[in-house]
Amino acid sequence: MKIIIAGAGEVGFHLAKLLSFESQDITLIDINRESLNYADTHLDIKVLKGNATSVSILKEAKVESSDLVIGVTASETANITLCLLAKQLGCKRTIARISNTEFIDNKEEIRFSHLGIDELISPEELAAEEIQLLLDQSAFNDSYEFEGGELTMVGTTLMRTAPFVGKTVKEAAQIFPELHFMAIAIQRSGTQYTLIPRGDSEFKEGDQAYFVTTKDGVNELYKLTGKTKASIKKVMILGGSKIGFKTARDLCSNKFKVKLIEKDKNKALDLADDLPNALIINGDGRNVELLEEEDIDEMDAFISVTGNSETNIMSCLVAKSKNIKKTIALVENMDYFQLSHSIGVDTLINKKLLAANNIFRHIRKGEVVALTRLNNLNAEILEFIVKPSSAVTGKIIRDLDFPRSASIGGVIRDGIGQIALGDFEIKAGDRVVVCCLPQSISKVEKLFL
Structure with a gap:
């Protein structure tokens, strides 16, 4: 496929990197020469310096013969304009990254596809949805729903007490007479080796195992993995970012008790106006005394979504030391995912990966x-x-x-x-x-x- 990506920021670069591994024909457009130089020297792609909303730049990128144009610049307006122009110039499909989720909420009414935009994505909205799903499946450290939960993918680290550790997939399936789940992937503890399990594959202590299950099979998996589904009602969120706001808003609408800590006073006041059902605290969430004053040990879940990955990880580790049932940290550095199951935080989420x-x-x-x-x-x-x-x-x-x-x-x-x-x-x-x-x-x- 011939793909044009506008925006060499974190999401754009990560997309270009993944696609270049598959030998796709990629052209990356950005006005920042430094970002383009880095991409040019590290990836097997074409780079083009210029404004992606310029018709001449798009023609130079051969937009008329492209299969897909992806707008992931920092400007929502530029991404939308780019997609409109690209479709008029002959591109087959377009995707625009946006920050205003009202566009997604009302996309059927506005009919963006008629305007030339085939898909809208909001990394922040995707992250908020991921957090909500992880809280629903609180004992698992990874999850994804298909068709509203008719099938669900869950991932968990197998403990020594799990009934089927030491057994093969076939033997584990016989524990329950009616099978409502399927093992689909295993990563051995301490390795980067991914195994697609067969009937004779053995489950081992420390494995990160992934299953697909039906609605009926979720409870079976709790029993099989030795996990217990914790009731989560009280949630503390660190960081009033877009993800923090959207998560707090969604949790409040689902009757969760939410405390949100925001360092910036003006932002905290705005959040207090916009989130009347949440308790907004102006303070530094890295301060352990503040967390203790706000009864962190009484929380069921702790979610850290500040703009600093290290702060998010360290604050989650503090929360974990207080025996919090579920901790979730937003990280920007993809390398941290290599440590995600040994670092002590239940789940790491990444906007780039979700958008990709x-x-x-x-x-x-x-x-x-x-x-x-x-x-x-x-x-x-x-x-x-x-x-x-x-x-x-x-x-x-x-x-x-x-x-x-x-x-x-x-x-x-x-x-x-x-x-x-x-x-x-x-x-x-x-x-x-x-x-x-x-x-x-x-x-x-x-x-x-």
């Missing part, structure tokens, strides 16, 4: 309606819609020429999620959730074309 996940489904072949990349793992989970012409249509799963480095986690049929075993027949219209390693993505895509 959302955009990647437009790049995959076949009708991909959802995609997520697993934190710390070089694996993707994709949700395909099966077409009548797809190679998998009418086939039994065990008869498919499916690569060993990929597996089908579940199928949503007629709006109902179910775990699909070897004798399951795939039909047109099914939504199939697949987990695969990079080397098998191309082959999997062809099966769903």
Whole structure:
């Protein structure tokens, strides 16, 4: 695919990096020469200095023959303008990064697609949604919902007390007579090795294991992993950023008791006006005495979303030392994800990764309606819609020429999620959730074309 990315900031650079690994034809546009030079020397892409809303710059980037234009500059207006121009000049699809979530809330009414914008993404909104989901599945350190929770992906670190540690996948499945979950990926403790499990794969203590489960299977997984679902009602948020505000707003609307700490006095006053159901505290959240004064030890969850990754991690570690059930830290440095399961914080989230996940489904072949990349793992989970012409249509799963480095986690049929075993027949219209390693993505895509 020929892809043009406008904006060489964190999200744009990260996207260009991921796409360049797949040998896509990437052109990165930015007005900042220093950012472009860094991208040019570190990535196998084309760079172009200039304003992405300039028609001449877009023509120089050959926008008329491009498959996708992605606007991820710091300016919401520039991203929207870019997409409008690109579509008029012949680009097939456009995606704009925005910060005003009202656009997303009212996209059906405004009909952005008629204007030339195929997709709107807000990294801040995605992060707030991720936090909400993580609190709902409080015992797990990673989660993702397909079709409103008909199938859910959850990740957890296996403790020694988990009933199936030391058992194979096949033996673990026999613990429950009716199977409502499927193991889709395992990362061995202390390694960067990702395993797509088979029946003879053994679960080991310290594994970071990922499962796809139905609504009925979530409780089974709690039992199997030795986890308990903690009731979370009291939440403390550090940082009144856009993510902090959106998270507090959403939690308050769901009847959570929220305390939000913001260092800047003026911002704290504004937040107090905008969030009447939350307690806004003006102070430095790095101050342990302040946290203790605000009864941090009585909180069920602690979420740190300041603009500083180190502050977020350290404040979560303080919260963890107070026996807080769930800690979530926003980090900008992707390298921290390598430490995410040993650092002591329950979950790290990253806006760049969330935005990239959302955009990647437009790049995959076949009708991909959802995609997520697993934190710390070089694996993707994709949700395909099966077409009548797809190679998998009418086939039994065990008869498919499916690569060993990929597996089908579940199928949503007629709006109902179910775990699909070897004798399951795939039909047109099914939504199939697949987990695969990079080397098998191309082959999997062809099966769903």
